[in-house]
Amino acid sequence: MTMPSNESRKRVKIMVWFLVGTILFMFLPWTQNVRSKGFVTALRPEQRPQTVHSIIAGRIEQWYVSEGDFVQRGDTVLLISEIKDDFFDPLLLERTRLQVDAKLQSAFSYAEKVKAQEIQMEALTANKGLRIEQATNRLRMAELKVKSDSIRFEQAKVNFDVGVEQLKRAESLFEDGLRSLTDLETRKLRFQEVQAGLIAAENNLLSSQNELLAAQIELNAIENDFRDRIAKTRSEMFSAMSSQFDAEASATKLENQFSNFEMRSGFRYVLAPQDGYITRAIQVGIGETIKEGAEIISILPANAQLAVEMFVEPVDFPLMRIGNKVRFIFDGWPAIVFSGWPQFSNGTFGGIIVAIDNFTGDNNKYRVLVIEDPEEDPWPDALRIGSGADGIALFNDVPVWYEIWRQLNGFPADYYTADEKRANKKKS
Template sequence: MLNISKIRITESIPFSGAKSLVMTLPLREYNKRVKVLTALLLMFFLMLFLPWTQNVRSKGYVTALRPDQRPQTIHSVIAGRIEKWYVAEGSYVAKGDTIVRISEIKDEYFDSLLLPRTQLQLDAKNQSAASYGNKVTALQAQIAALTRNNKLRLEQAENKLRMAELQVESDSIEFQQAKVNFKIGKQQLERWESLYEEGLRSLTDLETRRLKFQDVQAKLIAAENDYLSSQNMLITAQLDLGAIDNDFQDKLAKAESEMFTAMSSQFDTEATATKLENQYSNYEARTNFRYILAPQNGYLAKAIKVGIGETIKEGDPILNIVPAEAELAVEMYVQPVDFPLIKVGNRVRFIFDGWPAIVFSGWPQISNGTFGGVVVAIDQFAGNNNQYRVLVIEDPEEEAWPEALRIGSGADGIALLNDVPVWYEIWRQLNGFPADYYTQEQKNAISNEVKVK
């Protein structure tokens, strides 16, 4: 009631007996409203000083922490034709279990005795290489024998040359002696002829002297002949010495040529044998690739190639497999403006799809139905969506993640940052400022530095 009229109804009619009317009196209603409003204002003012946990929210999905534990696609290494399936979709397979068998579609692999025949070719090439090796060994022995024989022949020829040199020297001395004897004999003959002319010697003595002179002259001619013959023998010895070395070089070159040819053939055969070994290994490995095996323990998710008789190419996907045991993690993406706020070791709260939760983002302590996590890895570059990828694993100090959680499930992440008053968070949101970048320790250090300055 506005109490505009000067006439008071309360003066003519007593209200003491009407309780409901007494409750509607303006003064009491006003006082009650003032008290309620005051209490609300006081509560709101006190709430402004309550701690508020700053956070960054981001969407993500469940994945595996290790790359080898994530879902993968099994591909065919070789081209072939599907012959038989050994498992069905959704089946559990252990590592090494046979999933599917394929057959060859290339004509060079149709031979059922391909491996034994390749092995025979390899053995033949190895034997051929061994034969060439034996030939090389024999030629090396022949070269060694030639070298030893040449050394002996050279020593023999050098001795013969020395003998010829000595013979030449001896014949030369005899020739010089014969010349001296001839000169003396000629002088003696001239003196005998003078004595004969003077009548001091008889004709018989002169003729005897002439006979002796002819004998000396014959000896001179014989000595000269022997000297020339020994010189010829010296020249022959020198030629023989040079011929021995030339003959040795010719035989040595021929033997080495044959040895190098044998070595070349040996190396070529060994290279062919190595190529055959590689080919044999490839054939053997290709035989194993005809059976597609499970790379790890897991469940078959989806078959991409189906049916019997369907052909596949090299590298074609055949089916997907999900690892049975995986360390789960959440792959979430943050905006570039929030990227500097995320650090390794930061705690994150998650709301998983299929698990109801009551969330108070500023008061994670009173939230219900959320699960804790810890940041373990942060990408250093933005992806195609211009966001940074963050990997978060289960927090060992918090409640364990649900056992029924599967890879690919959605997750709503709340990265927890600093604790600030509510009024500060409201002021920050109204001004569009980012969340606090510095930690409390860094803030204290900056404040101390400012005070010192």
């Protein structure tokens, strides 16, 4: 049974229009994309959720916040007390300060002693100069006296020689009868006086020489005496300087210890590191002991610049470029998505890739960090860190037939750079 001609023509028209529509559909633009799961985080590391640790070991005494409270930077979160016996003393800081002051006074006393010994050395040096000058003058006087007595001794020897000759002539004249016995005896008496003068002159010379030797010995003794006294004073001064340096070193060490005690006493109060919300108390109760570096609470920073961490497969990693566009479906916000036609999607939010890791994480995927696209609608105000996000990384615009052909052959998508995308928009 044959079909009526009008029915046949109708079906032919439908097939033709279907074929034309299919052909036109094949030439429609299709945006290549890669979908990936992720979650909302903060762009800057310091704006991400963090835990507050205890710097010192202690015992929980009092809580000042509860979970969900908003705290500002520097607000007191927790008070802990000491559990180490080295820090039990309630007057530890005051007593340590007294020790520091005592050591500083000791160092000051040694410094004053050093100054006194420096003055003593200056006095000894000045006195040494005067004493040496005085001894030098005495030595000079002794030298002159020796010279004078030496001249007198020579004169006495000449007088003695003359007296001997005169005595011989007087004896000769007495034997010849030319002189009387009285004249001879007078001459002998004069000769005795000349002989006594010679002996006295020699004695004076020897005495002067002895005085010269004594003056030289005295000069050397003054040099040695003052050298010993100055060396002893210098030794005492260096000893005082050594004691001063030891006292200053001890004072510095005590000051360092005092600063450590003072800082440690401040660590008994656990403070909020930045503005944020208390999300969870890890250590709880009163009287519970905690170790050094133990986690106490977790804080969610306020006013963080949100970003999305999404993870891509290694096969898609070469397609990622900084500046590429990404569409997101956030948990809790319904959306109608046409992956190949993002312009027709509703309920999605735009983003821009700002960072790409060059190594895989624990899940053997590469991490990509995406921020809000300033050219798109802003992300929801109620979006919070930790929310899930389904990312659609957008690549090049190609015809539908090309995308089907690429998928059938397993070829990678065509990537583009931000500059190329802007250039394409200008051309269109």
